[in-house]
Amino acid sequence: MNIRRWLKTSLNQLVSTGNQRRRRSKTFRVEASCVQLESRLLLSATAAFDASTHELTVTADRSDRLTLGADSSGNVILNNAVVMDGTTPVRAADVTSITVAGGTGANRIDLSRVTRAAFSGVTSVVINGNAGNDWIKGSEFDDVISGGAGNDRIYGFAGSDSIQGDAGNDRIYGGTGNDQLDGGVGNDSVYGEDGDDAITGGAGNDRLDGGNNDDTITGDDGNDTIHGGRGDDDVSGGFGNDRLYGDDGDDTIHGDAGKDDLRGGNGNDDLNGGDGNDRLSGDAGNDSEHGGAGADYLRGGTGEDSLFGDDGDDRIYGENGMDTISGGLGNDRLDGGNDADSINGDEGNDDIKGGSGDDDLHGGLGDDRLDGGRDRDSINGDDGNDSIRGESGLDDLHGGVGDDHINGVDDHGRDD
Numbered sequence: 440m441n442i443r444r445w446l447k448t449s450l451n452q453l454v455s456t457g458n459q460r461r462r463r464s465k466t467f468r469v470e471a472s473c474v475q476l477e478s479r480l481l482l483s484a485t486a487a488f489d490a491s492t493h494e495l496t497v498t499a500d501r502s503d504r505l506t507l508g509a510d511s512s513g514n515v516i517l518n519n520a521v522v523m524d525g526t527t528p529v530r531a532a533d534v535t536s537i538t539v540a541g542g543t544g545a546n547r548i549d550l551s552r553v554t555r556a557a558f559s560g561v562t563s564v565v566i567n568g569n570a571g572n573d574w575i576k577g578s579e580f581d582d583v584i585s586g587g588a589g590n591d592r593i594y595g596f597a598g599s600d601s602i603q604g605d606a607g608n609d610r611i612y613g614g615t616g617n618d619q620l621d622g623g624v625g626n627d628s629v630y631g632e633d634g635d636d637a638i639t640g641g642a643g644n645d646r647l648d649g650g651n652n653d654d655t656i657t658g659d660d661g662n663d664t665i666h667g668g669r670g671d672d673d674v675s676g677g678f679g680n681d682r683l684y685g686d687d688g689d690d691t692i693h694g695d696a697g698k699d700d701l702r703g704g705n706g707n708d709d710l711n712g713g714d715g716n717d718r719l720s721g722d723a724g725n726d727s728e729h730g731g732a733g734a735d736y737l738r739g740g741t742g743e744d745s746l747f748g749d750d751g752d753d754r755i756y757g758e759n760g761m762d763t764i765s766g767g768l769g770n771d772r773l774d775g776g777n778d779a780d781s782i783n784g785d786e787g788n789d790d791i792k793g794g795s796g797d798d799d800l801h802g803g804l805g806d807d808r809l810d811g812g813r814d815r816d817s818i819n820g821d822d823g824n825d826s827i828r829g830e831s832g833l834d835d836l837h838g839g840v841g842d843d844h845i846n847g848v849d850d851h852g853r854d855d
Contacts, residue, residue, distance in 0.1 A: 484503050485498050488534070492536075493533055494535065495522070498539075501543060503544075504518065505517065506518050507537070507552065508550075509531035509552065513531050514528040531558045532560055540569060546568055564582045564583070571587065573587065575592070577593075577595045579598055582596075584600060587605050591607060596615075597614060597615050599616035602621070603621050604641070607624075608625045609622055609625060611627065611629045613633075613650070621639045626661075636650070636655075636656075641660075642659060643660070645659075654672045656672065656673070658675065660678045661678075662697075671688045672686075676693065682700045685703045688704075690706060694710075701720070704723070705722065706723070706724045707742075711731060713732075714733060716733045717735045726745070727745045735748060737756070741760055744760060752770045754771070761780060765782075766784045766789050767786070771787060773791045775793045775794045779799075780798045783801040789802060789808070793809075793810065793811045797814050806824045806841075807823060808828075811829050814832045817834070818837065819837040822839060823841045834847060
């Protein structure tokens with residue numbers, strides 16, 4: 440059977456549907472899925488164009504394959520068949536809004552052929568996959584896409600799109616444009632790709648990636664893995680034990696509640712672990728790190744970093760660069776690493792090592808152990824019964840208030 444000849448015959452027999460006083464739109468209907476009649480493939484989709492409002496509505500009765508676009512003559516086509524307004528083809532340039540709704544089941548909806556050149560008057564595109572495991576690709580316009588319940592795969596394509604994965608384990612790709620992407624409930628994978636995107640994982644163990652440009656990413660509930668990608672990103676893990684990576688750019692990363700792992704990557708990053716026993720690493724760049732409440736582990740990496748343990752028994756390593764380290768409340772272990780560091784134990788019984796470089800060490804309140812390491816150090820025990828060791832170099836040692844033990848080591852330096 441020649442499907443093209445059959446479709447042409449069917450189109451010639453189209454008539455207006457419904458009471459003309461109550462309904463002015465004309466309807467073109469083709470049946471699409473898996474039902475056969477006299478060896479002819481029937482489609483379950485309806486395309487209706489309202490000439491008074493210039494609205495085009497495509498609806499599937501059940502799971503279907505819907506491909507919408509325009510032919511070389513500028514006519515609207517659905518699944519390669521021209522959409523008719525009575526006996527007149529609907530012109531793509533006459534359409535101002537498009538609404539597509541998939542049927543219940545696994546739909547495949549493709550609007551990538553809905554281009555700005557052909558559909559020059561369009562101001563609104565809405566796509567709803569409804570329940571089922573859908574495959575959806577948007578248009579060149581700013582689409583509003585909802586996957587509905589099910590494990591959906593959604594591509595925003597071009598434009599600044601708003602995409603909701605809804606319930607299910609979804610995969611969402613924003614494409615070009617400044618997109619708003621929400622995975623919804625489920626273990627989702629969301630990729631912003633190009634543009635300044637706003638990404639939300641929703642409840643579930645999500646994998647989120649901002650891609651290029653300056654993105655805002657929130658994991659929400661669940662144990663999420665988030666990559667900021669290139670650009671100056673703002674990343675928040677939400678509740679759960681999250682793994683957060685700033686990647687390239689000057690990023691701001693918040694672990695929030697949970698046992699989180701934060702890595703700044705390249706750039707001058709601002710990291711805050713929040714509540715929980717967190718691990719923070721600034722990597723390259725001049726980074727600022729706050730452990731927040733909990734027993735945190737902080738590494739500065741390369742660069743001149745500012746590291747704050749805050750509440751809890753923290754371990755802080757400045758590594759390379761001239762770092763500023765503050766232990767905060769708790770019994771902390773602080774190590775400046777290489778170069779000239781400034782370290783303050785604050786409250787608690789702290790263990791402080793300057794490492795190499797001309798370091799400035801303060802024990803703060805508590806019974807502290809301070810070791811200047813190599814080079815010329817200035818060490819002050821402050822309040823408490825402190826143990827101070829100068830090591831090699833011309834050191835300046837002060838016990839402060841309390842019963843202190845001071846060792847200059849091998850008579851190097853001037854000890855007080």
